[in-house]
Structures are given as C-alpha cells and as structure tokens.
Amino acid sequence: MxxxxxxxxxxxxxxxxxxxxxxxxxxxxxFDDLEGPAHSILFDDDPxxxxxxxxxxxxxxx
Amino acid sequence: MTETQCYHCQLPVKGTPLFxxxxxxxxxxxxxxxxxxxxxxxxxxxxxxxxxxRTDSGKQATAISERLREELLIYDQPGIQQDxxxxxxxxxxxxxxxxxxxxxxxCIWLLEKHLxxxxxxxxxxxxxxxxxxxxxxxxxxxxxxxxxxxxxxIGYKTLPWHADQQESLFQEENxxxxxxxxxxxxxxxxxxxxxxxxxxxxxxxxxxxSYRDFIRTISMIVATPVVFYSAWPFFKGALRDIRIRxxxxxxxxxxxxxxxxxxxxxxxxxxxxxxxFDSVCMFTFFLLTGRYLxxxxxxxxxxxxxxxxxxxxxxxxxxxxxxWQRVPVNHLTNNDIARILPGDxxxxxxxxxxxxxxxDESMLTGEFMPVxxxxxxxxxxxxxxIDNAIDIRITHTGNQxxxxxxxxxxxxxxxxxxxxxxxxxxxxxxxxxxxxLISTVVYSFxxxxxxxxxxxxxxxxxxxxxxxxxxxxxxTALTAATGHLHKLGFMITRSHVLEGLNQVNHIIFDKTGTLxxxxxxxxxxxPVPGCKDSTEALLAIxxxxxxxxxxxxxxxxxxxPGARLQAHNVKSHIGQGIEGLVNNRLYRIGKPDxxxxxxxxPDNRQWLLLASDxxxxxxxxxxxxxKPEAKETIRQLMAxxxxxxxxxxxxxxxxxxxxxxLGINHWQGEASxxxxxxFIRHCQQQGDRVLMIGDGIxxxxxxxxxxxxxxxxxxSDLARTSADAILISQNLQQLPDAFRLTQQTLRVIHQxxxxxxxxxxxxxxxxxxxxxxxxxxxxxxxxxxxxxxxxALRLDRPRLKAGSKQQSTPLDYQET
Numbered sequence: 001m002x003x004x005x006x007x008x009x010x011x012x013x014x015x016x017x018x019x020x021x022x023x024x025x026x027x028x029x030x031f032d033d034l035e036g037p038a039h040s041i042l043f044d045d046d047p048x049x050x051x052x053x054x055x056x057x058x059x060x061x062x
Numbered sequence: 063m064t065e066t067q068c069y070h071c072q073l074p075v076k077g078t079p080l081f082x083x084x085x086x087x088x089x090x091x092x093x094x095x096x097x098x099x100x101x102x103x104x105x106x107x108x109x110x111x112x113x114x115x116r117t118d119s120g121k122q123a124t125a126i127s128e129r130l131r132e133e134l135l136i137y138d139q140p141g142i143q144q145d146x147x148x149x150x151x152x153x154x155x156x157x158x159x160x161x162x163x164x165x166x167x168x169c170i171w172l173l174e175k176h177l178x179x180x181x182x183x184x185x186x187x188x189x190x191x192x193x194x195x196x197x198x199x200x201x202x203x204x205x206x207x208x209x210x211x212x213x214x215x216i217g218y219k220t221l222p223w224h225a226d227q228q229e230s231l232f233q234e235e236n237x238x239x240x241x242x243x244x245x246x247x248x249x250x251x252x253x254x255x256x257x258x259x260x261x262x263x264x265x266x267x268x269x270x271x272s273y274r275d276f277i278r279t280i281s282m283i284v285a286t287p288v289v290f291y292s293a294w295p296f297f298k299g300a301l302r303d304i305r306i307r308x309x310x311x312x313x314x315x316x317x318x319x320x321x322x323x324x325x326x327x328x329x330x331x332x333x334x335x336x337x338x339f340d341s342v343c344m345f346t347f348f349l350l351t352g353r354y355l356x357x358x359x360x361x362x363x364x365x366x367x368x369x370x371x372x373x374x375x376x377x378x379x380x381x382x383x384x385x386w387q388r389v390p391v392n393h394l395t396n397n398d399i400a401r402i403l404p405g406d407x408x409x410x411x412x413x414x415x416x417x418x419x420x421x422d423e424s425m426l427t428g429e430f431m432p433v434x435x436x437x438x439x440x441x442x443x444x445x446x447x448i449d450n451a452i453d454i455r456i457t458h459t460g461n462q463x464x465x466x467x468x469x470x471x472x473x474x475x476x477x478x479x480x481x482x483x484x485x486x487x488x489x490x491x492x493x494x495x496x497x498x499l500i501s502t503v504v505y506s507f508x509x510x511x512x513x514x515x516x517x518x519x520x521x522x523x524x525x526x527x528x529x530x531x532x533x534x535x536x537x538t539a540l541t542a543a544t545g546h547l548h549k550l551g552f553m554i555t556r557s558h559v560l561e562g563l564n565q566v567n568h569i570i571f572d573k574t575g576t577l578x579x580x581x582x583x584x585x586x587x588x589p590v591p592g593c594k595d596s597t598e599a600l601l602a603i604x605x606x607x608x609x610x611x612x613x614x615x616x617x618x619x620x621x622x623p624g625a626r627l628q629a630h631n632v633k634s635h636i637g638q639g640i641e642g643l644v645n646n647r648l649y650r651i652g653k654p655d656x657x658x659x660x661x662x663x664p665d666n667r668q669w670l671l672l673a674s675d676x677x678x679x680x681x682x683x684x685x686x687x688x689k690p691e692a693k694e695t696i697r698q699l700m701a702x703x704x705x706x707x708x709x710x711x712x713x714x715x716x717x718x719x720x721x722x723x724l725g726i727n728h729w730q731g732e733a734s735x736x737x738x739x740x741f742i743r744h745c746q747q748q749g750d751r752v753l754m755i756g757d758g759i760x761x762x763x764x765x766x767x768x769x770x771x772x773x774x775x776x777x778s779d780l781a782r783t784s785a786d787a788i789l790i791s792q793n794l795q796q797l798p799d800a801f802r803l804t805q806q807t808l809r810v811i812h813q814x815x816x817x818x819x820x821x822x823x824x825x826x827x828x829x830x831x832x833x834x835x836x837x838x839x840x841x842x843x844x845x846x847x848x849x850x851x852x853x854a855l856r857l858d859r860p861r862l863k864a865g866s867k868q869q870s871t872p873l874d875y876q877e878t
Contacts, residue, residue: 001273004273004276005276008256008276008277008280009280011252012252012280012283012284015248015252015284018248019244019245019248022241022244022248023241023244026237026240026241026244027237031236031237031240032189032191032192032233032236032237033189033190033191033192034191036167036170036188036189036190036191038167
C-alpha cells in the first residue's frame with residue numbers, strides 16, 4: 001500500500017500535464033468552433049459516383 | 063397545383079421554370095440565373111455532394127455583375143489590404159473574411175473544398191459558429207479578388223473582416239470559459255476518485271489515519287485551483303451582487319463553495335470529521351456548465367445581429383481631378399464629388415449637383431415606391447439610386463449620416479424599454495434570503511445545544527440546499543428552447559423574449575413585407591376591349607420594355623412566361639413610365655396619362671397602361687400579394703385569445719381590404735411611425751403586453767417601443783439589430799409554434815424550480831438535524847442537477863409540429 005504515496009502524486013503530475021496540453025489547444029483556437037468539425041467527419045471525400053437518377057424533376061418535399 | 067421548387071435555394075418557382083441546371087444527369091429547375099450559375103459552379107468543381115450533405119437550402123443567389131467584379135478588385139490594393147491581411151512570408155498572405163449565406167455544415171465543406179481546389183490557395187478554413195474564414199494564398203499564383211469572386215460564384219457573399227473589439231472579446235471569453243470548465247471537470251473527476259476511497263474507508267472503518275490524511279491532502283491540492291480559478295466568476299458575481307444590494311444566485315453559490323472549501327481545509331489540518339472537496343468540485347463543474355450554455359446562446363444571438371450586408375455600399379466612384387476612380391466608401395470625405403450609377407446604393411448623405419433620378423428610400427422610410435430627386439435636392443446614404451446616373455457632393459459621411467442618426471435614436475429607445483422580470487431572479491432572491499435565514503437559525507440553535515457541531519451542521523445545510531439545481535433550472539431550459547427556436551428559423555437576440563412572449567396578449571402586424579411578400583406582383587392583365595393582340599403578346603411587349611428598368615414595378619414583369627421579345631431605343635421617363643421600340647413599333651407603358659391621355663383606369667387600384675400611338679392596348683394591375691400562410695396564422699393566434707391589430711403606413715383602403723381578407727377586426731392605415739408608437743403606448747397604458755412584428759427602418763422606433771419586437775428575416779439590418787427576435791425563415795406559421803414552445807419552456811422551468819425546491823425542502827430538515835453524511839449530500843446534489851438538465855433538454859427535441867410549408871398560389875386582395 002505504500003506505493004500509493006508514489007502513485008497518487010504521479011497521477012497528479014499526469015493530470016497537470018493533461019491540463020497544460022488542453023490549455024495549449026484552447027489557446028491555439030482549437031475550441032473556437034464547436035459545431036463545424038462535428039459534421040465534417042460525415043463528408044466523405046471520394047469523388048461522387050456517376051449515377052443516373054430517374055429523369056424528371058424531383059421536387060423535394062419538406 | 064404543385065409548385066416547382068428551385069433545386070438550389072428551394073424557393074418556389076412560379077409557372078414553368080425558365081432555367082435549368084444539370085445535376086447528376088437530371089435537369090433540375092432553377093428560379094433565377096444566379097442560382098443556375100451557382101449550381102453549375104458547384105457541379106463543375108466536382109462538389110455535387112453538397113446537395114446530399116446539406117440540411118438546409120442555400121440562399122437565393124444573385125448573378126455576378128460587372129460592378130461586383132470592379133468592387134472586388136479594390137481589395138487587391140495594398141493600402142486597403144493592410145486592415146485585414148497578414149503577410150506570412152515572402153509571397154504568402156493570409157486574409158480574414160466574413161462570409162454571408164452560410165446555412166449549415168455542408169456550406170463549410172463546400173467553401174473549404176472549393177477554395178482549397180483553387181491554384182495558389184494553400185489553406186482555407188471556415189468557422190461554422192462565427193462565419194469567419196481564414197484564407198492563405200500565394201500572391202504569385204492568385205489574387206485575393208479572384209478568391210473573393212470564387213466565393214461569390216458558389217453563392218455566398220463575402221467581406222473583409224477585421225475582428226472588431228466585441229468579437230475578440232467573445233473569443234477571449236469563450237476560451238477562458240472552456241479552460242475553467244476543463245479545470246473544474248478534470249478536477250471533479252480526480253477528487254471524486256479520492257472521495258470513493260475515503261467513503262469506503264469510512265464505511266469499513268479500517269483506514270489508517272495516515273492514509274486518510276494523505277488522500278485528503280491530495281484532494282485539497284486538486285480542489286484548490288478549481289475553487290480559485292474555475293469558480294472565480296461566482297465569487298466576483300457575488301461581490302458585485304452584495305455591492306448593489308441585489309442578491310442573485312451567485313451569493314449562495316459562493317457561500318456554499320467558499321464555506322465548504324474552508325471547512326474542508328480546516329478538517330484536513332485538524333483531522334476533523336468530514337471533508338467536502340468532492341462536493342465543491344462537482345458543484346463548480348455543474349454550475350459552470352450551465353453558465354457556459356448561457357454564454358454560448360448569448361454569443362450566437364449577438365452574432366446573428368451582426369450582418370454582412372451593410373446598408374452602405376462598399377465602394378463608389380469618386381471624382382479625381384478629371385477622372386472617376388472607384389474607392390472604398392470609408393475613404394470619402396465631405397465635399398468630395400461622387401457619381402452614383404443606376405442600381406447602386408448611395409454611399410453618404412449629399413446634394414445632387416448634376417442629373418436627376420428616382421431614389422428608393424424604402425430602407426429609411428418603408429415606402430417602397432421610389433421618390434424623384436433633382437439637382438439641388440438632398441439624397442440620403444443607404445438609399446438606392448434607380449433610374450439615371452447622378453453626381454452628388456458629399457455633405458455627411460459615416461457617423462454623421464441620417465442613417466447613423468437613426469441608429470442613435472434607436473439605442474435610446476431601447477434603453478427605455480419596459481423590462482420584463484425574470485422568474486429566475488425573483489425566485490433566486492427569495493431563495494437566497496431563505497437559505498441565509500435558515501442557516502442562521504440552525505447555527506444559533508445548535509450553538510446553544512452542541513457548540514462543537516454547530517459549524518458542521520450549518521455547513522451541511524449550505525451544501526445540501528444546493529442552489530446548484532436551482533441555478534441550473536432556468537438557464538438550461540432557456541438554452542434548450544433558444545436552440546430549438548433557432549432550428550425553426552426563429553432567432554432570439556434578447557434574453558427576455560422567451561419569458562415575455564408568454565405574457566403577450568396583443569399582436570400588432572405591420573403590413574408590407576410582413577403579412578405581404580413586400581414585392582410588387584402582376585395581379586391582373588386586362589386587355590382594353592377591341593384590342594386585337596393576344597394577352598401573351600401584350601405581356602411579352604410589356605416585359606420587354608420593363609426589362610430595361612430598375613424600378614420595383616418592373617420587377618413584377620420579371621417572371622412573365624412566354625416568348626421573349628427585345629425592346630430597342632428604350633427611354634425611361636422619371637416617375638411616368640417607359641417608352642421604346644418593340645418589333646419596330648413605338649410603345650409606352652406607365653401611368654395612364656403618360657401612355658395615352660385618353661382613358662381612365664378601371665378602378666382606384668394601381669394600374670399600368672400599355673399603349674401604342676396613344677391607343678390604349680392593355681391594363682396591368684400591380685399589387686403586393688399576401689403570404690400564403692398569413693391567414694391561417696392569424697386565425698390560430700386569434701384562437702388562442704390574442705388581440706390582433708394591423709397597423710400600416712399604407713393607404714387606408716388597402717389596409718382595410720387586407721384586414722378583411724385576413725379576418726383582422728382592428729386596423730389602422732396611413733399611420734406614421736409616431737402614430738404607431740403612440741398606438742403602442744396607448745395599448746400598453748391599457749395594460750396590454752404588445753408584440754410588434756415589422757420589417758422596415760420606419761418601424762424601428764416602434765419595434766423598440768413594443769414589449770417584444772420581431773423583425774422579418776428580410777428586414778433591413780437596422781430593423782434586425784433593433785428587434786428582440788428575428789424570424790429568419792420569414793414563415794409566419796412559426797409564430798404560433800414559438801408561442802407554444804415558450805409555454806412549454808415556462809412549464810419546464812416551473813417543473814425544474816419545483817423539483818429543486820422540493821428536494822431542498824426535504825433535505826433541509828435532515829441536514830438541520832445533523833443526519834446527512836457528506837457523501838449523501840454530494841450524491842443528492844449531483845442527482846438533482848442531472849434531473850434538472852435532463853428535463854430541460856426535452857425542449858430541444860423537435861416534437862412540435864413545425865410550420866408546414868403551404869403550397870398555394872399567392873392569394874390576392876379580394877376586394878368585394
């Protein structure tokens with residue numbers, strides 16, 4: 001159990017480092033836009049496949 | 063009749079679509095050449111996926127004019143660039159641009175992809191929250207004006223943007239808040255872990271004191287930055303509250319955090335019985351989350367009010383010795399001579415020194431019929447020159463213009479706005495006093511019986527009567543509701559709207575642009591008896607002539623179906639009409655006595671006459687059409703027992719017939735802005751809570767005077783910035799929905815407050831009698847907060863029936 005006296009302060013140091021890294025990210029503007037990146041993963045970048053839709057005007061119903 | 067929609071902007075296309083663009087092998091209908099160009103640009107760039115990704119339609123595009131190209135070229139001048147461009151290295155530059163027309167995340171993708179594919183652009187990043195773009199390019203390969211032109215080509219508007227003070231404040235505030243949240247969140251997790259160890263030790267009763275004190279010390283080390291860094295805003299707020307003697311939520315929060323922290327410090331050093339570090343951190347984290355939600359809502363709404371399309375143009379032609387040079391408007395000074403071409407906005411107040419023209423001052427006066435201005439008369443900045451080029455001598459620029467004066471007036475009017483009390487403030491003040499009173503009573507009671515325990519028990523009372531749930535109750539509900547309304551296209555820019563809407567019992571509508579489309583339409587075509595030409599041929603002649611005019615009346619002939627004819631030698635007579643050659647015959651169209659002095663119009667509505675050689679051929683009736691959803695909306699609002707009034711500056715006969723068509727019983731026509739304001743004041747004196755819905759600058763004092771004001775999305779920027787809320791979708795059907803949602807919001811707020819108070823009332827006696835262990839207090843606090851937040855989030859689930867798009871032909875005034 002004595003290992004706790006080493007391990008817990010070690011964990012604290014890790015937490016401190018994590019917070020430093022986080023601050024660095026915030027100051028770099030990585031948290032300035034919290035909406036856009038959430039969607040960007042959905043946009044796949046492969047070129048659109050040629051597909052033929054049934055002809056005729058499609059009226060989007062919304 | 064089904065209506066075709068434009069594939070790009072999804073606005074209805076009247077009649078047979080004239081424009082098509084090919085998307086994935088299908089000819090899709092387009093409403094205008096602008097949208098067609100945009101769609102083709104998107105397809106050509108291989109960005110067809112935009113149409114699959116998007117969750118909102120694009121904005122209606124405008125075709126790129128020669129003038130716009132010229133205007134963009136200005137931004138290549140180094141002198142202009144120094145405001146918003148930074149040099150990165152030898153020939154790499156970075157510009158900040160503001161982009162207008164972003165509707166959803168697919169826009170971001172489209173912009174970044176399209177800009178990134180341009181040769182010479184090394185990086186392009188667009189921020190969805192602020193609509194700012196950062197573009198880095200290589201001056202050797204591409205010019206900034208080309209980049210801006212490309213943005214315009216795919217359907218957005220763009221402006222150089224140097225973050226003003228407010229925007230950089232926002233950014234700073236946002237970053238500070240996220241840091242505080244992170245410290246509180248990570249700290250809370252750590253301390254909770256140590257707390258579990260302490261609890262289990264306490265329960266099994268076999269933890270040696272050395273371990274216990276060690277873990278307490280570690281907890282203290284983690285909790286200290288949480289209290290002194292993350293929770294700092296609460297202490298600051300509490301001090302401010304005490305100074306102005308108006309206790310808000312910050313006072314009990316600070317007492318609980320500060321008290322629990324100090325007591326835990328004491329216990330750690332003296333080996334006392336309890337530490338509360340875990341409660342302190344959780345508490346701070348939850349509260350900060352609530353505050354952060356509030357902050358985000360506040361930022362996004364104040365950004366919504368910051369619009370791109372400034373009322374003054376970006377550039378104009380200035381006289382330089384003996385040539386005309388295009389300069390940015392902010393370089394104009396008094397006594398400069400500027401030339402304003404037809405179709406351009408006037409850059410500053412000035413006096414006409416040559417030429418005469420008609421000017422559209424609708425953004426100042428709300429009258430969308432243009433007025434004639436001649437040499438020696440004054441024109442106002444922000445109005446639109448319609449017919450001919452004029453030269454003006456500038457008399458007032460920037461802050462001295464009439465329009466800037468209106469803005470100042472407006473600020474004053476806003477300060478005199480009747481305030482709507484917030485429930486949360488009322489409850490919190492009452493709650494704070496109660497908690498302080500009870501704590502004092504508990505302390506003095508126990509001090510009498512067990513002086514050693516008095517402090518601890520009082521402290522547990524403070525922690526247990528967690529104001530946490532209470533202070534989360536309102537902001538989370540308001541934020542969720544604001545978000546939901548935003549999705550409906552109803553944007554709130556002032557915080558009192560949600561609570562205020564519920565008290566509104568009298569709704570006052572402006573007519574033009576609010577209940578009507580605010581655009582002139584061709585309502586009726588009536589050939590003169592004995593005329594041999596077919597109606598189609600007459601229409602084609604009329605539209606060929608009108609195609610040469612910028613006048614609002616001419617816009618009514620824009621979408622005339624049928625054959626296209628060309629008019630030659632067209633001359634427009636100011637305030638009278640147009641004449642020109644079509645198929646080698648001379649025609650005139652316009653006011654009846656101008657076209658042919660021989661006959662009078664069918665009735666007293668607005669008729670244009672087409673004539674040839676003084677022979678009348680055909681009457682065209684021009685009118686503004688009602689929005690299709692107006693009638694149903696009014697019916698629904700009246701059904702909920704609200705008074706509805708139509709208040710307009712238009713002619714009384716027109717206002718009366720509109721009111722009749724819509725089933726509105728109270729109306730008043732020919733009302734000047736002062737009359738409108740007086741009317742609203744009169745209603746308010748009678749105890750009404752008034753919601754005013756309008757769109758013009760002339761409505762601004764009125765908008766500011768009403769309890770709550772709502773501007774239409776197409777309103778002038780000034781009206782939009784002065785209103786409490788903006789109906790972006792311009793669909794009136796969303797009004798009843800908004801009313802329903804505010805009712806739900808208030809219900810949820812009441813539920814939350816009731817729950818928080820009930821929890822507190824149950825916990826208080828237990829704590830006061832010294833029966834609550836700190837881990838129970840922490841657990842109860844956490845649970846009560848979570849319940850409150852979960853309940854509030856129900857508001858953001860679009861369970862409401864969103865305003866259904868009605869498909870109907872525009873209904874016209876039926877005057878019987």
